Every structure is written in C-alpha cells, then in structure tokens.
Amino acid sequence: MASKKGNRIIIKLRSTESAHTYTTTKNRKNDPNRLELRRYDPTLRRHVIYRETK
Template identity: 75%
Template sequence: MASKKKGNRIVIRLKSTESGHFYLTEKNRKNDTARLELRRYDPFVRRHVLYKEEK
C-alpha cells in the first residue's frame, strides 16, 4: 500500500474568549497561515463571542 501524501488541510480548535467552549474545524494551512479569529455562538453565555484558534 502506498502512503498518503500529507495534505494542506488541518483540524484546528477554536476556543471561546469568554468560556471553555470550543469548536473543531478545518483550515487550509497553505492559504491561511495566520491564526483564525471568528465570532461564533457560545451556548454557555448564550450570545455571539470571539473565538480564537489555539494550537
């Protein structure tokens, strides 16, 4: 069996800045080299807050 080439997409974890909640998502490491910061819904505080990518 031939081994698979390492792809450009990696799984990242977006962690809430206001609680311990997190989302798992993918990003393309070739196109998006900087860390992601998105506003997503946080069910713990029940509103939209900033989520930052953590390693």
C-alpha cells in the same frame, strides 16, 4: 512512493469569554496565521470571538 501530506488540518477554536470550544478544519496554504472568528457560544447564549488554539 511517498504519501502526500494534505494542506487541510484540524484545529480547535476556543472562546475568549468561556471554556467552550469548536473543532473545525483550515487550509494551511490559504490561512497561515491563526484564525479568529465570531461564533455562537451556547454557555453564554450570545456571539463571542473564538481564537485558534493548538
């Protein structure tokens, strides 16, 4: 029997203003496009936009 590949994948979120990254998971079926979230950047000590990278 073939194993089922899940919809959840691990992605990296990279800051638009520094080199800081977060890793998280996303559901391919619910979010087919690239994510863009506003998260805290500890190097800049403020909230900035993080974009999904490969």
